[in-house]
Amino acid sequence: MFQKVLIAEDADLASSGVRKALEELEIKNIEFTQYCDEAFIKFKNAIRINEPFDLLISDLSFVGNYNEQRLNSGDELVREVKKEDPNLKTIMFSIEDRPFKVKQLCSDLELDGYVWKSNDALKDLKKAISLIKEENFFISPQLAHVLKSKESFEITSFDIFLLQHLADGLEQREISDELKKKGIKPSSTSSVEKRLKLLKENFNANNPTQLVAITKDFGLI
CATH class of the missing domain: 1.10.10.10 (Winged helix-like DNA-binding domain superfamily/Winged helix DNA-binding domain)
Incomplete structure (x- = not known):
């Protein structure tokens, strides 16, 4: 199982649920951030002291901060951390369910998992963590059709x-x-x-x- 996990999530209720799910998987080293810039700083510092994170779980959308942020969304954060560590496992934990957008995020960001914030979100999150540890991709069942469908018409x-x-x-x-x-x-x-x-x-x-x-x-x- 993963040893050190970074969570980027600005909703306290969601954060507490994620923590509970991770603790049930016996993951002890968990760090939370409410903003993408803060998450990236923690990520860089962890590499600097040779104690890197091995999993990032990030929301997609974040409420604006009074201080100007360089990174304003989960997809921007994932892109930045992947530049530093292409092998870092990443899960997007989001309410976004529009088919094209979900497919685009999974493909462009090379995500290891996409968990939709539904009633089963925390159960799905635990499944995702277990599966991606074994090099398997996970997407919430309600959105699985997004990746399975073969569209003959390509949007350019x-x-x-x-x-x-x-x-x-x-x-x-x-x-x-x-x-x-x-x-x-x-x-x-x-x-x-x-x-x-x-x-x-x-x-x-x-x-x-x-x-x-x-x-x-x-x-x-």
């Missing part, structure tokens, strides 16, 4: 650009102009029109407004 950074500007109220011609300014190709109005049409068909949206609403729900924008 170009699509995100179009959707974001569509959400900002830009017309197709204006989006075309923005693409040209950024040097992104294809940038013609007809290309924008064709891609948005394909996106509407994929998401079963009848109009641009509905497309924006649906893709927001999916966590794309």
Whole structure:
């Protein structure tokens, strides 16, 4: 079992539950932080004194602090610690359940586990810790379909650009102009029109407004 665990969680109630779950697994060396910057400092100091953490459990979203923070979210924290220690085990412990967002986090951050803050969160957290110790990936059962589904339609950074500007109220011609300014190709109005049409068909949206609403729900924008 893990010997030294760092928890980044700004909710006291969640923190106490996490501590209880870890103690039930007989993990004694547990350190808590309420902000990502503080967590990163603890992480670096542990390496400096040659007593590194072997597991990081982090929330995704954090309430703002009066002091300006360099790291403001769990995904930023995970990216930073992975630069220092690529082998560090990481679990995201979050209320975020939008399919695209969860899939993106698991893939981009190379997480070892994703635990959804549901009624079974602490039970799932204990399962996750036990599984990832044996080099297995864990995701809460309610979200397992997110990673199992094989989407034939791939969302690209170009699509995100179009959707974001569509959400900002830009017309197709204006989006075309923005693409040209950024040097992104294809940038013609007809290309924008064709891609948005394909996106509407994929998401079963009848109009641009509905497309924006649906893709927001999916966590794309």
